[in-house]
Amino acid sequence: MCACRCGINVHMKDGKVKYIEGNKNHPVNKGVLCAKGSAGIMQHYSPARLKAPMKRVGERGSGEFETISWEEAFEIATNLLAPIREKAPEKLAFFTGRDQSQSMTGWWAQAYGTPNYAAHGGFCSVNMATAGIYTMGGAFWEFxxxxxxxxxxxxxxxxxxxxxxxxxxxxxxxxxxxxxxxxxxxxxxxxxxxxxxxxxxxxxxxxxxxxxxxxxxxxxxxxxxxxxxxxxxxxxxxxxxxxxxxxxxxxxxxxxxxxxxxxxxxxxxxxxxxxxxxxxxxxxxxxxxxxxxxxxxxxxxxxxxxxxxxxxxxxxxxxxxxxxxxxxxxxxxxxxxxxxxxxxxxxxxxxxxxxxxxxxxxxxxxxxxxxxxxxxxxxxxxxxxxxxxxxxxxxxxxxxxKPTYPKPVEAHPKPHCAVTPGAPLNGPHLGYVLGPEDLCLADDGSAVRIDKAFTWENPMSAHGLMHMVISNAHAGDPYKIDTLFMYMANMSWNSSMNSTKVMDMLTDKDAQGNYVIPNIIYSDAYSSEMVAFADLILPDTTYLERHDCISLLDRPICEADALADSIRWPVVEPDRDVRCFQSVLIELGARLGLPGMVNADGSAKFEDYADYIQNHERRPGVGPLAGFRGKDGKGKGRGEPNPNQIQAYIDNGGYWIDHIPEEAAFFKPWNKAYQDWAVERGIYDSPQPYLFQLYVEPLRKFQLAAEGHGDVQPPENLRQQIKDTMDPLPIWYKPFEEEMVDLEEFPLHALTQRPAAMYHSWGSQNAWLRQIHGTNPLYVSGDIFAAHNFKDGDWAWLTSRHGKIKVPVVKMDALNAKTVWTWNAIGKRSGAWALDERAPEAQKGFLLNHLISELLPPKEDGM
Ligand code: SF4
Missing domain, CATH: 3.40.228.10 (Dimethylsulfoxide Reductase, domain 2)
Structure with missing residues (x-):
């Protein structure tokens, strides 16, 4: 399986990856491979790959580290995390940028007991997902x-x-x-x-x-x-x-x-x-x-x-x-x-x-x-x-x-946030609130979660708010944390946070000379920007060196006509002292004695991630992989763990697919044949027919609270916002930033979009992509270009109320007249990604992140 979800065949010669082609039978791509997928070989052999666990020896940001053994790395992590769990599990904030194994990382965080867990969906897809789930039990995106x-x-x-x-x-x-x-x-x-x-x-x-x-x-x-x-x-x-x-x-x-x-x-x-x-x-x-x-x-x-x-x-x-x-x-x-x-x-x-x-x-x-x-x-x-x-x-x-969707909002969990020292959280972290009583609020009305998800400020933040973790932890608002644990989370360079301010917050010290965010553990396969700011580095493998699964418990690879999931398995042995992050989490969980990760005698329950994929059961008979279940490998969706399940996937080309009967192929929310089939396949345990909600009653419940009804009341400063925005029927209002600025002074819209040729910052591993996207200009509409008498290649100041940057401009006529834009994730921090300090990405590439703030309006503390 390629970097996201396409099926690939990897051809080897003398133990080296020589050629990657699309898997013609794979349900996602049917043999089609994009240019970055074909060039994955450069990602695998990237000079930016981390080589061994490291601990920081210089100041944060300096990039000075000492190589250590895995044993020492586990000791440091366990010594940090075990006492936190016993006293105040919420002092660990665990956030992952990559969400393809979210059901596993969320399970780990729940067993640990912290309420502070989410993946990057909070700044990426949450509006789309919540709007879709509340309205019609499914969304665009890959669902x-x-x-x-x-x-x-x-x-x-x-x-x-x-x-x-x-x-x-x-x-x-x-x-x-x-x-x-x-x-x-x-x-x-x-x-x-x-x-x-x-x-x-x-x-x-x-x-x-x-x-x-x-x-x-x-x-x-x-x-x-x-x-x-x-x-x-x-x-x-x-x-x-x-x-x-x-x-x-x-x-x-x-x-x-x-x-x-x-x-x-x-x-x-x-x-x-x-x-x-x-x-x-x-x-x-x-x-x-x-x-x-x-x-x-x-x-x-x-x-x-x-x-x-x-x-x-x-x-x-x-x-x-x-x-x-x-x-x-x-x-x-x-x-x-x-x-x-x-x-x-x-x-x-x-x-x-x-x-x-x-x-x-x-x-x-x-x-x-x-x-x-x-x-x-x-x-x-x-x-x-x-x-x-x-x-x-x-x-x-x-x-x-695409199954496992559709699924009505009531069939999803509600958010859980009840913390008990030394014990698991009371349920899954993320979910869908049905009214103010489901918010994650302490008795005094303050946020229970460090990212303030599921509060009056962010009531329906179904994916959490990963982009708020660093600024809230830095501000100690709603409380201070002890350890920030992140996986593949380079978000201040991937368009959702102000990069300069984030670097300040990660390196800031208090009056006693201690870092304001005391401990940072970080895992990544590459020396991304975040690496230099961590205290302990747990190096991950590349995608060709590891097991993985795209699970029905997460974002499956299904098509509308079929249920499907897939795996990735190692085709290359790492030549470095690196480990699959999920295997590291499983070992860390066992060392911490987390429920579900240890046997009764205290020994580790799972050997590694592959063992977990094959043998973990989320509900009886339902696990990370839906295909080839049961001892005989014939179970579909349900069945006891199969000791040969991963091999069965490999023999089948890396995926499992099960077509929906024709009678069940359309009208799924209301189709009896589909509902019965979904129960058989373990998507849910009883039929869940439902009606599309043009009028979303839970939204009205929030408005009613803002109008003064009920016991759970919003703070005064948010009453009007709740009344205005949480209409049970769709409405339009001006984006908040636009409401707050003088449009005479800031008349333009600035956008950023990810290039087709890049997958987040990882694309900078790829020598030929760097030739296409080594730098990025600001594309300016013809009207704006003429008004300023620009010539292609001129440099201009681009200013917002949060900051300003000097950028090269290029004219683009196929662009809305009031808009400027650029590609994201091209600009790089000097020294990151093993690029030369004079690399164009560091010297000429730029990010619009310098012009944004995570909070609207920005606050004095933190951001
Ligand atoms: S990089 Fe291209 S080929 Fe690979 S998974 Fe993504 S879209 Fe598919």
């Missing part, structure tokens, strides 16, 4: 995909070319072959947008406004799928509509707590899941003098207002009203006039039979470009609302989930 074989119109928002790239490239190829239309919405016309049939160069941060205008047009024209909305969504749920009621905005429920809908035949309220009921989506139902109205009616009124007309938003979005109207009409035409059907009978969750599958061949996909803005959560929700109104999710031709 779903367009129906590449049937979609006729494909709209892609804010997608860079580096992620899931081979499947998307192959999919785009299929669309083009079949003559489907591709519309790319992105301020920058590069990559996928360059091959789109139509490019919409939107102004950054306004995607939600544009989408809500499309929704306005569709509602006005009556082009929404009422049958789909009535059957598969909460559009008919009755909502308390009396502003004086303490339950204003909540669903009307029966005695069993089931939301009620109005039966169109009888005019009476019935439970939402009663079979053979056609629910009303308009009207009013009064109970004890309180009016209740269906979600759909409230929704239609909201988006049909003048504020959402194309004319009202055109200027702000940088898209003409005529164009918005035309795109809405195209979406409607393809969805409803080019409907497709598959003659496949299926039975729904209520037992009602359908003799065919009706599809609306409009598919969407989106990524960081929309989710990374401070209004990204609601923007992603708006896009899901658009998809659902068109009836194009989980239908032929639309957007489809």
């Amino acid at each position: 779903g995909a367009p129906d590449w074989e049937r979609a006729k119109l494909f709209m892609i928002f804010g997608v860079a070319e580096d992620h899931d790239s081979n499947p998307i490239k192959m999919g785009l190829g299929r669309l083009k072959e079949r003559g489907a239309k591709i519309i790319g919405v992105n301020p920058i016309r590069s990559g996928y947008n360059a091959i789109a049939d139509e490019w919409v160069g939107i102004t950054p941060g306004t995607d939600g406004l544009f989408i809500l205008a499309l929704i306005h047009e569709l509602l006005k024209a009556g082009k929404v799928d009422l049958e789909y909305l009535q059957r598969y969504t909460n559009a008919p749920y009755l909502v308390n509509s009396d502003p004086k009621s303490p339950e204003y905005g909540l669903f009307l429920r029966d005695k069993k707590d089931k939301p009620l809908v109005l039966d169109r035949k009888t005019g009476k309220p019935v439970a939402f899941d009663k079979p053979n009921v056609k629910a009303d989506m308009a009207g009013t139902y009064k109970l004890k003098g309180i009016a209740h109205r269906p979600v759909f009616q409230i929704l239609a009124e909201k988006y049909l207002t003048d504020a959402h007309t194309p004319e009202a938003v055109a200027e702000q979005c940088g898209i003409s009203a005529e164009r918005i109207k035309r795109i809405a009409a195209e979406l409607a035409h393809v969805a409803f006039e080019e409907e497709i059907t598959i003659d496949q009978p299926w039975t729904d969750w209520k037992g009602e039979k359908h003799n065919k599958m009706i599809g609306r061949p409009v598919a969407f996909h989106a990524m960081r470009g929309i989710s990374a803005h401070s209004n990204g959560f609601q923007t992603c929700r708006a896009l899901h609302l658009l998809q659902i109104l068109l009836g194009s999710v989980e239908v032929p031709g639309g957007f489809r989930f």
Whole structure:
């Protein structure tokens, strides 16, 4: 398996890696390999590979280390971590940049007992994931995909070319072959947008406004799928509509707590899941003098207002009203006039039979470009609302989930944060809150977690907030920690943090001359920027020297038609004194005596990561790998551990795949055959059918608290923000940064995107990629270029209210007129990554990180 998820065959000669090719049978890439995958050989033999465990001997940041043995490294780590666990486990903050083994690292942190654990999703994908899970039980990213074989119109928002790239490239190829239309919405016309049939160069941060205008047009024209909305969504749920009621905005429920809908035949309220009921989506139902109205009616009124007309938003979005109207009409035409059907009978969750599958061949996909803005959560929700109104999710031709998704929000864990010294945490760290009572708050209202995830400031931070750990630990807010333990976490050079300030915080000392963050343990395979700031280095292997698994417990490699997972196994013996980080964690866990990692006699339960992969059971019969389970290797999804499981994967090309029965392939949240199959495969233990939530009631519960209802109350300074932003129906508001600056003084948007040729900073291991991306200019729109009389190669000051940098400029016309941008992860700290001190990456490459702050507004302490 390659660096992220594609299948590869590695060819060896005389014990050396000679050639890497795509694995033709692998479900992810079907033999396709991107340029960085082919050139992985340079990553494997990189001069920047760490060679042995090290302890710091000079000042932090100086890069002065002494090589030590693994035994000494384990002793140092154990001596630091054992006393913390006994007294105050929260004083360990454990955060990992690479999240492909998150189910394992999270399990370790839970056994240790600290609440302070997360991976990098908190600054990367959290808006997208939460919006998707709360709204429809699944999200974009790698958790779903367009129906590449049937979609006729494909709209892609804010997608860079580096992620899931081979499947998307192959999919785009299929669309083009079949003559489907591709519309790319992105301020920058590069990559996928360059091959789109139509490019919409939107102004950054306004995607939600544009989408809500499309929704306005569709509602006005009556082009929404009422049958789909009535059957598969909460559009008919009755909502308390009396502003004086303490339950204003909540669903009307029966005695069993089931939301009620109005039966169109009888005019009476019935439970939402009663079979053979056609629910009303308009009207009013009064109970004890309180009016209740269906979600759909409230929704239609909201988006049909003048504020959402194309004319009202055109200027702000940088898209003409005529164009918005035309795109809405195209979406409607393809969805409803080019409907497709598959003659496949299926039975729904209520037992009602359908003799065919009706599809609306409009598919969407989106990524960081929309989710990374401070209004990204609601923007992603708006896009899901658009998809659902068109009836194009989980239908032929639309957007489809990849198992283990879909899964309703209630089937996910809630966050856990109860700490007991010397014992495990009370449950998984990360999850989905259903109301203020699920926040991770101490009795005095302060944050329990060092990153302040699941607080009133960040209530739905389902992936944690890794980018806040260093600044909060430095500020001692909400408390001081003892040890920061990080794995492959170079985030202040990967666009989410202010690099200069982070270096200051890592090296700052208190009045007694001690580091403000007392101990830092760091693991990486390469001498990345973070290495110089750690006290103890645990060197990891390269990806060709280790076992790994892409597990159904994490981010699997599934496609919409099949369940799949895969492994990586060592093809090269390390020629250095390095160890797979996950094996190191397992040994460290055994030395610390963590539950689940030791036998009754205190001996280590697992020999290494491979042993864990094969023998760990998360629930009885369910483990990291779903294929070839049971003693006979025939178990699918469930079955006792198989001592030959890894070999079975190797014999099968490194992956396991199990196709979904045809009857179960679409309408998964409501399809009885799919639900039963998912239970058989161990995805969940009982069927979990659910309806899409156009109106997200948990959001309304936060608003109600901000309005003064309930026991768990927000602090005064956040009341208005909660009221304004946590609307149960998608809304648009200006990104926070834009709200806070004088737009006359700072009229431009600055973006950064990851090059297709790089995978984070790791790309700098690759000599030929360095020739393409050894430096990065600031790309400037034609309008801005002309206004400043620039010539290509001129240097200009780029300033924000947080800092300024001098950068070379280049003109780019395929760019939103108010935008400048550059590639991220090109600029490097001098001396890092084993690059020459005069390397262009260190001397000319630059990062926009110098212009940002993790906190909006920035605070005096820390950031
Ligand atoms: S997309 Fe990622 S995993 Fe696939 S070949 Fe390229 S580098 Fe490897």
